Amino acid sequence: MSILDINSQRQQPLLSARSRSGAYWNEYTETMPRDQLDKLHVKRLQALLRYAYDRVPFYHDLYQGVGMAPEDIRSLDDFNKYVPTIDKKDLVKAQAANPPWGDSIALDPDYFIYHFQTSGSTGTPLRIPFSLHTQIQYGEQWAYLYWGVGIRPHDSFYFAFPWGMYTGFWSAYWGVRCLGGTVISGGGLTSEQRLQQIELLKPTVLVSTPTYALYLAELAKELGIDTSSTAIQYTIHAGEPGPGIPTTRQAIESAWGAKAYELYGVGEVGAIAPGCPEQRGCHFSEDQGYATIVDSSGNPVGHGEVGENVVTSYIQMAQPVIKYRTHDLVRAHYDTCSCGRTWLLYEGGVLGRTDDMITIKGTNVYPAAIEYLLSDVPGLGSHYELHVTSGRLNDEVTVKVEPVSGISANSYLQMEKSLQQVIKAKIGVTIGVNVVNPGELPRYELKAKRFFDHRPKKA
Ligand SMILES: [Zn+2]
Structure with missing residues (x-):
């Protein structure tokens, strides 16, 4: 290739050597039968445990403390039973004892190409180092999503995001590099400027939080811009539950005239679960990690049940994460999905946090279970809030929800009754419902606050 041959340099993807076909970024792993996937997990977990034990004092001491050595783990059962779980606070504590990195890193910091950190919304921020290898692998997890939903190297991505110290959309950016698409950065711009860029430069993919996609569409309407007639064909989301x-x-898709997809990521672990192309939830990328969904005693839950997602990364080699409690509640589906993937499906994405669990008359209810049912009542919109208070014997829940525009206030009472009946029929609990006027609930730019927990804090 001549250096002057400009055409041959156009949009070279980072991972062009990998073979891919049809609907899959990597058909071989995405459709691998369960027994083969499990064999692969055992091999990779053994190698990872050895890597961490030999290189990371944090894990060496942890495993020695429980009398476990890497060679003791010979099956997934062994791994689930004998390897101790860790929590974010363990890594935060290790970093605080010896800043900035503590004894939980496996590489010399000379190898780090990025320093990220978590938002700190659930406590002290955790610092997250990336090596180049780690970053490209994180990016590839996004490429699984892009390719799976039909995005190709000729597409262009508009990042409506301020970037910052968060891993999420930086990894989404590296996903575009893996795919070979074009990046247009909306960093540092106002929402109005972003809309102007979208009209002028005609990107085909919008990358943002779900809340921001809705906010941008509402602002566009005020400015007389019709977002459904822009070139955007796909909206891609992370950072909070949404699609x-x-x-x-439905609100995002109709506002943008596009298909909306999500990726479930955990900053310190990876962009772990690209959304299902059939929008059934998110598939854990099983060639880059291992996940177990457990009940409150730490035992794996069965197919179709809800539990906490505990994950291990095969790609975060700078600061390894092994049996890491995410505190995210997910529903486990192990059957082959209708999209063809054999990878574990988190049906409906992330359903809530373990701390958000509500107990009503002995029934555990997670907030998303209520949120999902809003669409069962015609006329209810996408802006809502859940308020939980402690009653005398039980938690009490009230949902405030706006109707879509154009609904008469005379129908509010009927809509409240209908939603109560749907929730009673499907979850078996009674909650308060309050339909409020359109525009009454606050709007958010980056992430929406929908869950308001007024219960006394647990000790
Ligand atoms: Zn699927």
């Missing part, structure tokens, strides 16, 4: 909730997905 997994039917009312939110």
Whole structure:
């Protein structure tokens, strides 16, 4: 190739050597039968445990403390039973004892190409180092999503995001590099400037939080811009639940005239679960990690049940994460999905946090279970809030929800009754419903606050 041959340099993807066909970025792993996937997990977990034990004092001491050595783990059962789980606070503590990195890293910091950190919304921020290898692998997890939903190297991506110290959309950016598409950065711009760029430069993919996609569409309407007639064909989301909730997905899709997809990521672990192309939830990328969904005693839950997602990364080699409690509640589906993937499906995406669990008359209810049902009542919109208070014997829940525009206030009472009946029929609990006027609930730019927990804090 001559250096002057400009055409041959156009949009070279980072991972062009990998073979891919049809609907899959990597058909071989995405459709691998369960028994083969499990064999692969055992091999990779053994190698990872050895890597961490030999290189990371944090894991060496942890495993020695429980009398476990890497060679003791010979099956997934062994791994689930004998390897101790860790929590974010363990890594935060290790970093605080010896800043900035503590004894939980496996590489010399000379190898780090990025320093990220978590938002700190659930406590002290955790610092997250990336090596180049780690970053490209994180990016590839996004490429699984892009390719799976039909995005190709000729597409262009508009990042409506301020970037910052968060891993999420930086990894989404590296996903575009893996795919070979074009990046247009909306960093540092106002929402109005972003809309102007979208009209002028005609990107085909919008990358943002789900809340921001809705906010941008509402602002566009005020400015007389019709977002459904822009060139955007796909909207891609992360950072908060959204496209997994039917009312939110429908609102985004109709505002942008596009298909909305999500990726479930955990900053310190990876972009772990690209959304299912058939919008059934997110598939854990099983060639880059291992996940177990457990009940409150730490035992794996069965197919179709809800539990906490505990994950291990095969790609975060700078600061390994092994049996890491995410505190995210997910529903486990192990059957082959209708999209053809054999990878574990988190049906409906992330359903809530373990701390958000509500107990009503002995029934455990997670907030998303209520949110999903909003779309069962015609006329209810995508803006809502859940308020939980402690009653005398039980938690009490009230949902405030806006109707879509154009609904008469005379119908509010009927809509409240209908939603109560749907929730009673499907979850078996009674909650308060309050339909409020359109525009009454606050709007958010980056992430929406929908869950308001007024219960006394647990000690
Ligand atoms: Zn699927």
